[in-house]
Amino acid sequence: MDVSKLMFRPGLMDGQRILVTGGGTGLGREMTEAFLKLGATVHICGRRAAKAQETADALIEAHGGTVVAHGCDIRDADAIDAMIDAIWEDGGALTGVVNNAAGNFISRTEDLSINGFNAIADIVFRGTFYVTHNVGKRLIAEGRKASFLSILTTWVWNGSAFVVPSAMSKSAINTMTQSLAVEWGRYGLRFNAIAPGAFPTKGMSARLAPGGRGGNDMSGGNPMGRVGEMHELANLATFLMAPGAEYVNGQTIAIDGAGYQANGGTFWGALSHLGDEEWEQVRAMIKGTNEKDKAERTA
Ligand code: HXC
Numbered sequence: 001m002d003v004s005k006l007m008f009r010p011g012l013m014d015g016q017r018i019l020v021t022g023g024g025t026g027l028g029r030e031m032t033e034a035f036l037k038l039g040a041t042v043h044i045c046g047r048r049a050a051k052a053q054e055t056a057d058a059l060i061e062a063h064g065g066t067v068v069a070h071g072c073d074i075r076d077a078d079a080i081d082a083m084i085d086a087i088w089e090d091g092g093a094l095t096g097v098v099n100n101a102a103g104n105f106i107s108r109t110e111d112l113s114i115n116g117f118n119a120i121a122d123i124v125f126r127g128t129f130y131v132t133h134n135v136g137k138r139l140i141a142e143g144r145k146a147s148f149l150s151i152l153t154t155w156v157w158n159g160s161a162f163v164v165p166s167a168m169s170k171s172a173i174n175t176m177t178q179s180l181a182v183e184w185g186r187y188g189l190r191f192n193a194i195a196p197g198a199f200p201t202k203g204m205s206a207r208l209a210p211g212g213r214g215g216n217d218m219s220g221g222n223p224m225g226r227v228g229e230m231h232e233l234a235n236l237a238t239f240l241m242a243p244g245a246e247y248v249n250g251q252t253i254a255i256d257g258a259g260y261q262a263n264g265g266t267f268w269g270a271l272s273h274l275g276d277e278e279w280e281q282v283r284a285m286i287k288g289t290n291e292k293d294k295a296e297r298t299a
């Protein structure tokens with residue numbers, strides 16, 4: 001990310017303590033960099049502990065400050081509890097959480113096994129709740145305010161073919177955002193979400209457009225003729241996490257160049273024509289990526 005394009009003043013996030021799930025890679029890493037650059041202490045977690053540590057080391061080297069890496073699979077509620085204990089012991093309460101960790105792959109829904117559905121639902125739907133619930137309970141008990149931000153997609157409004165477990169799970173987190181904004185607003189806990197369009201990352205491209213196969217409608221046909229730039233996402237995330245706009249609560253904000261209004265922002269156009277053989281190839285390519293990632297996991 002070009003940090004010179006961050007639109008906020010240095011020191012804006014001094015004293016903030018933020019957990020970014022999935023902060024070692026992709027969008028999570030970009031938001032982590034922005035928060036760090038603006039003065040926050042950032043905790044990041046990922047299933048690949050070494051990857052998270054590598055990111056922490058690189059960002060500290062570039063910007064100074066504090067990034068603490070944790071190996072944690074958010075599908076495991078006990079592992080989350082241990083991580084949040086460690087965060088509290090290392091400097092006290094969090095002031096913010098970014099629910100960024102996710103899992104997704106394109107597939108015809110009739111080809112999904114129950115395990116395939118659960119692999120995604122357990123991360124996005126259950127895991128996001130586990131993190132939010134764990135941190136929220138502690139903050140309520142201590143009477144502390146905080147901002148929660150979930151990274152969703154525009155499919156929460158119109159669904160999406162070929163990524164049904166993700167669309168279902170992210171829709172549920174959209175509902176969590178709206179519900180807890182009301183229920184926990186009285187504790188000073190606020191809940192917002194961002195629905196990004198196409199901000200290409202390695203993990204996403206390997207699973208949503210493997211080998212360039214199919215691609216998606218999110219960048220082609222975008223009214224602005226391009227995909228998103230990371231600093232744009234980071235600036236919006238900062239606005240929602242930093243002090244100064246606390247009255248924003250219960251909102252899900254799209255950042256997609258109006259792609260969703262123009263073409264639905266889904267995979268239907270690009271993937272609806274694929275046949276059995278092409279889906280076999282897609283599946284094999286995604287499997288290769290999953291196996292490679294898995295070999296790097298310690299958590
Ligand atoms: C059908 C598949 C499959 C595929 C996996 N499975 N890939 N089924 N088609 N392409 C099935 C497996 O066969 C298995 O079921 C089950 O899913 C679990 O597979 P594992 O590889 O053991 O899962 P796991 O190691 O837990 O990996 C989780 C994952 C993986 C979700 C499958 O993709 C992952 O780790 N992703 C993290 C990163 C990521 O996805 N980033 C992209 C996020 S993009 P069986 O029955 O065989 O046991 C995003 C939204 C983007 O979230 C929005 C853009 C607008």
